[in-house]
Amino acid sequence: MLVARLATSLLLVCSACGGTSAPDRPDSGSPVDAPPPDADPFAQPRATADQPDDEPDAYQVHLLYVVPADRAGVATLDVDGTLRRAIAAADGWLADRTDGLHLRFDRAAGLVDVTYVQLADDERTFAAGIDAGGPRGIRARLEATLHTTFDDPNKMYLVYYDGLALGTCGEAPRPGRFPVQYIGGVWSTTMIDTAAPAGATTVRLLEPATLNVPTPPFAAQLGTEVVTVTAIAGTTATLAAPLAAAHPALELLAPANRPPDCRSNPWSSDGVAWTYAVFVGLHEIMHALGIVDDAAPDRAPPPTAGGHLAATSPGGLDDLMYQGPANGRCGDPAPTPAQVRCQLDPGRRNYFNTPAGSGVVDLARSVFIDPTPAGAVPPPGW
């Protein structure tokens, strides 16, 4: 998982950019049905099934855009080009840091293939995990929902989940097949798990300790009502004043001073610029590849979750796989790969171009690298 960091301003994303016809250029040699010069190559029609693969037998990362039922009308990151721009920016940075290596993404007719999947549940029900697992199990529930349809043994499925997730912007198994970026992730936020009537002075919260709800007293939004929480005992929160209105179960209790919501992080505007949202997807893919190996010399000690590097690694807070008490800097935006401060194991001893015989999982020897390196191996357990 990823620690919170401050978001910067939102960028507007242009999908079709307006132009309707190319100027008449009789000498250009372009076919008459060529798209106008300002068409956005990242914006494509929606696909609800995996399209025919350009490289059918190769290991590859396939994108899934998963949308809860109540966001079906507004979630458009597959068709407006946002997700393909994010992948292009992430892969451009990787090539810049590796003398031209790429991750192999599933492409159809040359374009990154994104499959749209709509869930039966609304986003709060799915985030709460009412019917299975609890809120921390959201990635496992996504995998359980998706893997019966998306089961190519040579594919990793990067899930862009466009719905609410409590306490995280990204999560991945290490190794595994379904890394997830939570577009609608929120920090230090929980829900009331039973309805609260008007006049109530206590509400029951979903896992306030696990979800890092602040220590009272704090101000928060409960739905549209502003409340002050004065105490939390177990799962019961005491309020400074009786509720003015009734609130249904699963309404969010969002502290006023929480870190910025994941959805406020900007995406790449042009398929080159790097942003926090670009960083998250690439970081989670690394985990699914088995990175950072438990045998890596600079791995972060507990309580940092496994799979990360410590601040004392050669890349410090700038390493793609850093996580720890200090905020990492890999989400800092930059307009070109060369200007990105995020680093890829610059000491070459933890997960990229590691010494022969060191035995740690090495991105440079992964079957997901394109072109496939000599002696490439799949992630452990594949």
Ligand SMILES: [Zn+2]
């Ligand atoms: Zn991580």
